[in-house]
Amino acid sequence: MELSIDTSTRIASVSLSRKGKMLSQISWESEQNHSIELVPAIRGLIERNSIPIDSLKFISVASGPGGFSSLRVGMSTAKGLSQSLGIPIIAIPTLDLEAEPFRSLGLPVCSVIQSGKSRIYFSVFDSSDPIEYKVSEISEFPDMIPRKLILCGEGVELVSDAVLKKYGDGVKISKLHNPSSRIYSLSKIGYKRYLERDFDNIDKLAPIYLRSSQLANAQKNIKGVK
Structure with a gap:
């Protein structure tokens, strides 16, 4: 079983999949509330599907570019789960x-x-x-x-x-954008990389920031941690 997390934009999604095939997913429109909404969404998804959290094989996460705060929430949550469960993390650009x-x-x-x-x-x-x-x-x-x-x-x-x-x-x-299409791709590509054992280094993993203001904020956060 795999968990995928995408908080790149105001459309956030989480999903459970097995061997890259979607089993269940939740997508919602978030107004700067990813930090409040994400963990309850993950918990609800796992409980609704009666999945033991220790059955997860790896975590896939969308790495951006996207919103500065929303990306940080998704990435930090994915990294925390990866570390606590002792499973690989796979980051894929949005x-x-x-x-x-x-x-x-x-x-x-x-x-x-x-x-x-x-x-x-x-x-x-x-x-x-x-x-x-x-x-x-x-x-x-x-x-x-x-x-x-x-x-x-x-x-x-x-x-x-x-x-x-x-x-x-x-x-x-393609004007008919499906809000949940990214999470399907995340599950699919994530599983392909899992089979190839193409995992990310959790200590070096960070969101993709392109705007100068995002890069400046990221540098401030790094300095604040030291």
């Missing part, structure tokens, strides 16, 4: 999770999530290029992507009109 359902369709995939009021996080997934996670002003985004691709993710509606205006039918847009 933009990878958004792109996963579209990676086999034969086009580059660009996943997008919101970063504040006027910015987005995004990444273009193409087999010929290394993966790079970026932050951009919404107005500048169309000039930073290829002409032909699949556009997807929680933040796709923020950029779809501008992208279609610039590139037309060359861009395929």
